[in-house]
Amino acid sequence: MSNYISLSEKDKKEMLETIGVKSADELFKDIPGKIKAKPLNLPDGMSQQEVFDFMESVANENKVFDTVLRGAGAYSHYIPSPVKALVSRSEFVTAYTPYQAEISQGILRSIFEYQTFMCRLTGMEVSNASHYSGATAAAEAALMFLGRKTKVLTFDNVNPDTLAVMKTYIEARGFTLEVLSSKDGLVDTDALEKAADDTVACVYFAQPNYFGLIEDADSVAAFCKSKGIKSIGGYNPTALSLLKTPAESGVDVATGEAQPLGMSLSFGGPYLGFITCMRSDMRKLTGRIVGETVDRDGNVCYVLTLQAREQHIRRERASSNICSNQAHCALTAAVYLATLGKKGFTEVGEACLSNAHYLAEQLGNVGLKRKYKGEFFHEFVTECRGKAKDIEKKLAENGILSGLCLSDDEMLWCATETADVKALDRAVKLVGEVLK
Amino acid sequence: MKSIFEYDNAQTENYIRPLTVQKYSLKKELQRENLDLPDVSEYNVVRHYTKLSKTAFGVDDGFYPLGSCTMKYNPKLNEEVASFKGFVKIHPLQGKDTLGGCVKVCKMLADSLQEITGMDACTLQPAAGAHGEFTGLLLIKKYHESRGDFGRKKIIVPDSAHGTNPASAAMAGFDVVEVKSNSEKGVDVDELKKIVGDDTAALMLTNPTTLGLFEKNIVEIADIIHKAGGLLYYDGANLNAVMGIARPKDMGFDVVHFNLHKTFSTPHGGGGPGSGPVCCTKELKEFLPYPVVNDGFKMPQNSVGKVTAFYGNFSVMVKALCYILTLGGKGLKEASTCAVLNANYLKSRLQKVYDTDSDRYCMHEFVLSLQKLKDETGVSAIDVAKSLIDYGIHPPTMYFPLIVHEALMFEPTESATKEMLDETADVMLRLYQEAKTDPDKLHSAPHCAVISRPDEVKAAKDCKLRY
Numbered sequence: 001m002s003n004y005i006s007l008s009e010k011d012k013k014e015m016l017e018t019i020g021v022k023s024a025d026e027l028f029k030d031i032p033g034k035i036k037a038k039p040l041n042l043p044d045g046m047s048q049q050e051v052f053d054f055m056e057s058v059a060n061e062n063k064v065f066d067t068v069l070r071g072a073g074a075y076s077h078y079i080p081s082p083v084k085a086l087v088s089r090s091e092f093v094t095a096y097t098p099y100q101a102e103i104s105q106g107i108l109r110s111i112f113e114y115q116t117f118m119c120r121l122t123g124m125e126v127s128n129a130s131h132y133s134g135a136t137a138a139a140e141a142a143l144m145f146l147g148r149k150t151k152v153l154t155f156d157n158v159n160p161d162t163l164a165v166m167k168t169y170i171e172a173r174g175f176t177l178e179v180l181s182s183k184d185g186l187v188d189t190d191a192l193e194k195a196a197d198d199t200v201a202c203v204y205f206a207q208p209n210y211f212g213l214i215e216d217a218d219s220v221a222a223f224c225k226s227k228g229i230k231s232i233g234g235y236n237p238t239a240l241s242l243l244k245t246p247a248e249s250g251v252d253v254a255t256g257e258a259q260p261l262g263m264s265l266s267f268g269g270p271y272l273g274f275i276t277c278m279r280s281d282m283r284k285l286t287g288r289i290v291g292e293t294v295d296r297d298g299n300v301c302y303v304l305t306l307q308a309r310e311q312h313i314r315r316e317r318a319s320s321n322i323c324s325n326q327a328h329c330a331l332t333a334a335v336y337l338a339t340l341g342k343k344g345f346t347e348v349g350e351a352c353l354s355n356a357h358y359l360a361e362q363l364g365n366v367g368l369k370r371k372y373k374g375e376f377f378h379e380f381v382t383e384c385r386g387k388a389k390d391i392e393k394k395l396a397e398n399g400i401l402s403g404l405c406l407s408d409d410e411m412l413w414c415a416t417e418t419a420d421v422k423a424l425d426r427a428v429k430l431v432g433e434v435l436k
Numbered sequence: 437m438k439s440i441f442e443y444d445n446a447q448t449e450n451y452i453r454p455l456t457v458q459k460y461s462l463k464k465e466l467q468r469e470n471l472d473l474p475d476v477s478e479y480n481v482v483r484h485y486t487k488l489s490k491t492a493f494g495v496d497d498g499f500y501p502l503g504s505c506t507m508k509y510n511p512k513l514n515e516e517v518a519s520f521k522g523f524v525k526i527h528p529l530q531g532k533d534t535l536g537g538c539v540k541v542c543k544m545l546a547d548s549l550q551e552i553t554g555m556d557a558c559t560l561q562p563a564a565g566a567h568g569e570f571t572g573l574l575l576i577k578k579y580h581e582s583r584g585d586f587g588r589k590k591i592i593v594p595d596s597a598h599g600t601n602p603a604s605a606a607m608a609g610f611d612v613v614e615v616k617s618n619s620e621k622g623v624d625v626d627e628l629k630k631i632v633g634d635d636t637a638a639l640m641l642t643n644p645t646t647l648g649l650f651e652k653n654i655v656e657i658a659d660i661i662h663k664a665g666g667l668l669y670y671d672g673a674n675l676n677a678v679m680g681i682a683r684p685k686d687m688g689f690d691v692v693h694f695n696l697h698k699t700f701s702t703p704h705g706g707g708g709p710g711s712g713p714v715c716c717t718k719e720l721k722e723f724l725p726y727p728v729v730n731d732g733f734k735m736p737q738n739s740v741g742k743v744t745a746f747y748g749n750f751s752v753m754v755k756a757l758c759y760i761l762t763l764g765g766k767g768l769k770e771a772s773t774c775a776v777l778n779a780n781y782l783k784s785r786l787q788k789v790y791d792t793d794s795d796r797y798c799m800h801e802f803v804l805s806l807q808k809l810k811d812e813t814g815v816s817a818i819d820v821a822k823s824l825i826d827y828g829i830h831p832p833t834m835y836f837p838l839i840v841h842e843a844l845m846f847e848p849t850e851s852a853t854k855e856m857l858d859e860t861a862d863v864m865l866r867l868y869q870e871a872k873t874d875p876d877k878l879h880s881a882p883h884c885a886v887i888s889r890p891d892e893v894k895a896a897k898d899c900k901l902r903y
Contacts, residue, residue, distance in 0.1 A: 091489040323600050
């Protein structure tokens with residue numbers, strides 16, 4: 001049958017004898033006859049070779065693009081070879097959540113390092129051990145502050161997936177998410193001031209926002225502080241190679257999608273949500289947290305800590321239900337940042353910023369004007385003279401995944417370090433042909 | 437051992453292609469002041485993480501009988517398939533006409549999960565088991581509300597339930613009511629009858645229960661809940677006992693979540709990523725999270741909304757599908773049968789000296805109570821668990837379920853060899869003797885690990901959470 005069962009027929013016979021039953025069927029006698037299953041209507045198992053070949057044919061039914069100029073929440077980056085090689089070590093891959101610290105120091109230390117990396121990237125003081133995705137991280141970051149105050153304010157220039165997930169989580173608990181209109185693609189501070197009444201617990205904004213624009217995070221944070229409201233920023237971690245940090249802007253909680261830190265696109269997952277905050281809010285943080293301590297003999301070591309917040313201790317009064325998270329993705333992010341280092345990671349940021357500005361300029365030259373004036377990092381929106389779908393099709397025929405069509409007349413483009421000037425020029429030329 | 441932050445000043449600038457366009461810089465006021473990351477040479481990075489990996493313990497390293505966690509072997513084939521370029525280089529927002537392979541994976545997996553549980557519809561979006569619970573409970577909430585029934589605020593959970601059950605119920609906006617266990621550690625049916633009413637939204641149940649016993653009264657329990665207008669939620673944490681043997685739908689359940697990282701052999705990764713698909717009856721289909729990729733990106737009419745970005749942990753789904761294809765229908769049943777056989781064999785060897793909580797045949801896991809041993813020798817469950825580490829065996833789950841004193845919960849899974857089970861039984865019997873002759877040795881275990889008995893109170897008091 002399957003290679004994954006190690007018992008021989010002889011083993012089984014001996015084991016049944018030890019148990020004192022004639023056949024394994026007797027072990028299931030507690031199951032009432034009328035709910036015993038008929039044989040599953042699934043095909044017989046295949047050899048590993050057949051599964052390999054079949055799955056390869058399935059993978060080939062997808063189209064792999066040579067050039068990816070689409071982001072919108074999932075970013076194509078170069079992943080240095082040591083990252084995959086190291087995180088694929090089976091001690092990391094096949095371990096459980098590190099409840100048993102004595103044989104899990106490697107996992108615990110990797111998470112502790114990840115927490116440190118995220119703190120250094122954001123300037124914040126505390127990081128959790130990971131969340132499912134940037135969207136769920138945003139949702140749970142908002143839930144940290146809901147209770148007596150019942151409303152979250154956010155803006156329509158936040159990734160629609162993030163907004164949708166926030167809405168699900170926040171409304172499930174009976175709280176309210178109010179989505180304010182943006183102005184010129186940016187947070188509208190007048191709208192924010194009008195909406196910020198006594199019921200508002202926190203404000204969520206994205207940095208850069210869904211349209212790629214860099215927000216005035218300082219002003220949002222300062223306004224929130226003046227009203228006793230918590231500010232939560234959803235940051236792109238690649239942008240933080242260059243961009244002013246949430247801590248420098250005075251933001252209370254920095255969260256986001258850390259997929260760009262070494263995780264492949266993989267049709268949307270697994271990705272990596274992060275939540276970082278200041279020590280004052282540390283006990284509200286959701287998810288696993290690793291802390292340093294000493295063992296019986298005084299050796300420095302690491303354990304899961306602040307567990308009194310968590311479901312296995314506090315049950316229905318826990319700060320979240322999260323149990324399995326994305327630990328292996330957190331390890332990946334740590335190894336990615338460790339490999340690239342300050343210099344390498346800064347180069348990634350500079351390449352994204354420079355390539356995106358080059359692409360925007362060249363697209364402008366063939367007639368695709370940027371929709372918003374504000375400064376951007378590696379994404380921007382262009383108008384498309386009604387030809388967004390045509391552009392997408394033309395580029396796809398040539399192995400290029402274009403910007404995302406936001407409408408027939410708008411596209412959200414992204415350039416990272418993966419595309420060089422030749423690839424960018426080729427895309428622009430094709431766009432020019434469509435517009436002719 | 438040095439931390440990664442103590443290495444510095446190496447060359448790390450030859451990873452990225454030199455700029456091919458003119459360099460662009462942000463205005464000074466938009467820039468961060470300083471980026472405080474170490475520059476570590478590649479060889480030092482490799483040595484550092486290799487060293488870390490050697491102080492971790494995975495399924496590949498040895499026996500991992502961690503109850504409730506189903507730490508079965510993670511096939512290498514599945515890892516390789518999940519890393520095919522045609523899967524990893526796919527952007528989630530590509531045109532649907534370029535995603536045929538991904539959709540096929542989702543559909544084949546969802547169809548298989550529906551067949552295994554007997555259910556009618558499926559979402560693959562939830563990223564983990566608890567996330568699946570949250571999603572399933574939202575379906576239940578929306579179902580009641582869509583019928584104009586707004587008074588169903590209560591979720592009933594047994595006192596033996598996983599902690600995620602009540603926590604998920606709270607996340608979904610419900611109140612939690614606990615139902616006591618009976619003398620056989622199943623749901624106390626008389627108690628249940630007293631609790632149910634027109635405010636009952638659902639009962640969440642694990643079957644086999646967290647004691648590793650099949651809930652014999654399941655049909656009656658389902659009847660009580662349904663007659664009261666409530667629904668029955670199946671926590672799939674223990675599905676590994678019953679694949680091809682009994683289906684949740686036939687037991688009377690309406691919603692099921694899976695843990696692909698338990699039952700379907702995908703690795704735990706030191707705490708995720710997992711994947712927690714939810715299957716449900718046709719009555720609940722219209723409430724599934726959108727889009728339903730396995731149903732051609734369908735947008736259900738009365739969707740509960742999205743529960744995570746994009747479509748969930750796709751790579752994990754690829755691995756689970758490979759597992760199902762390799763085993764086939766008969767192989768899945770064989771896996772469950774051997775998981776139950778292994779558990780009963782280990783139990784029968786251990787119950788010669790240890791108190792098992794029940795003399796019924798167990799399913800895929802069983803619980804020992806070390807209360808008597810503790811009373812006699814002072815040696816507690818944690819002492820025995822930590823002692824196993826010195827023998828290269830991962831400890832079983834400790835102090836769960838909460839209703840058993842000094843609990844140790846063993847789940848060998850079908851992957852365990854008879855040799856592993858015999859070794860573990862021998863070690864456990866030896867530890868029982870040592871508890872009587874040399875209890876101090878067990879109190880101070882482990883003796884051969886890199887650390888021993890960390891001070892958890894200090895960790896929580898100091899809150900040193902970063903370098």
